[in-house]
Amino acid sequence: MSEPTTHPARPLADLSADELAGFLAAQQAAYADLSGRGLKLDLTRGKPAPAQLDLSDELLHLPRGSVDRDGVDTRNYGGLEGIRELREMFAELLWIEPDQIVAGGNSSLVMMREVLTDLWLKGGVDSERPWSQEEKVTFVCPVPGYDRHFTLLDWFGIETVTVPMNDDGPDTEAVAQLVASDPSIKGMWIVPTYANPTGSVCSLEVAERLASMPTAAPDFKIFWDNAYAFHHLTEDEAKSADILSLASAAGHPHRPIMFASTSKITYAGAGVGFLAGSVETVRWYITHLGKGAIGPDKINQLRHAQFFGSAQGVRDHMLRHRELIAPKFAEVDRILEERLGGLGVATWTKPKGGYFVSLDVLDGTASRVVALAKDAGVALTPAGASFPQGRDPHDRNIRLAPTFPEPADVAAAMEAVATCVLLAAAEKLADQA
Secondary structure, eight states: OOOOOOOOSSOGGGSOHHHHHHHHHHHHHHHHHHHTTOOOEEEOSOOOOHHHHHTTGGGGGOOSSSBOTTOOBTTSSOOTTOOHHHHHHHHHHTTSOGGGEEEOSSOHHHHHHHHHHHHHHHOOTTOSSOGGGSSOOEEEEEESOOHHHHHHHHHHTOEEEEEEEETTEEOHHHHHHHHHHOTTEEEEEEOOBSOTTTOOBOOHHHHHHHHHOOOSSTTOEEEEEOTTTTOBSSSSOOOOOOHHHHHHHTTOTTSEEEEEESTTTSOTTSOOEEEEOOHHHHHHHHHHHTTTOSOOOHHHHHHHHHHHOSHHHHHHHHHHHHHHHHHHHHHHHHHHHHHHTTSSSEEEOOOSBSSOEEEEESTTOHHHHHHHHHHTTEEEOOTTTTSGGGOOTTSOEEEEOOSSSOHHHHHHHHHHHHHHHHHHHHHHHHHHO
8 A cells, every 4th residue: 555755754734735635635645546456444343353363262061061160050040249269260360369359241431331230329438418419410520531431420410620641540639629619520541551441550659648628528439440450562561550449458448349341351352350349349239239139150261261261361361362353452552653753743651551542633623533534434432432421522542442353453554644633733723814
């Protein structure tokens, strides 16, 4: 695939009017060529590629037998907390105690909805009343962030207030100011390790501040979504902060509720979700869960326990994932650097883990870039998806998800994205000239 070699080697904003007009014409021609290629590429969702799913196909031949290590017949009812051997395995991985974790069904997102529902209808361990009886409920949302978190809040009618997501986690000073005086702020979301979409990693200092800061709401919750805790892209493997111990030491043991899953480790549609918290929080969750469930899919849990064998087995398995997807992320960075570097029209993250790259383009052009890409046959996540209600106040952020396509398709898609970014930027600057 040939691309125009009209890189001016200096910021577009420094070009003269004639130079900018020439650059715009070149990008229009490049886009016309792009649109005629009949592309059909997709960078919208962070899904495992088929080759990643193939790594877990031994699951199709498991479990061997139906009785777990404790002698429990996994074919029968019961065991709302999940089988012990799998809970112990993931307790080790998440730096917690086995009695602080529940192994559930295939979706941690469902567990998040269940927790919000229980808080809404019944209140938490430390609540004065059900959240539905409050005049207003608000959540702090670091941005850019995870769109499905925001969708859950919208569904409940929970209001949102945003704070910046920095390289070391949420802006704790901004969070502290918000939660200290407003009792309607009942919680916050955070993806602490390789955040969606920035790849940020919450530092120990940030985690300590979040765990200990005074809050006007006595039952303030941190929804600690450890979705990508094991999804490393380099040998420099980040370790998630032990938020449960930090909160307990600070006198707020019930503040954090942790979630994790194997959805991007084994089978996305047939994994195991996990919830963790204080012993009292786990008991609270199981009590409410028991009103509508008699037990999880323990056969699936047993097959996962046998497939991994140990916590080290999980780590070894994730190395194989890294071998498959790290080259795709490297290709994203290579093309963005070659096509956009030094032009002053875009910045992007270089994550050491997770599933996304966060691309910031010129203010006011993200929606245009996405529309141009769509018309050229490249599907991107809607501009603003990483903000509550899909409203990026600067219209600058685009989330890129390179894991699912084949490597050649990642390259083709990113070349197309770069062309769209350049055209949108040239149009914007020409309008301002």
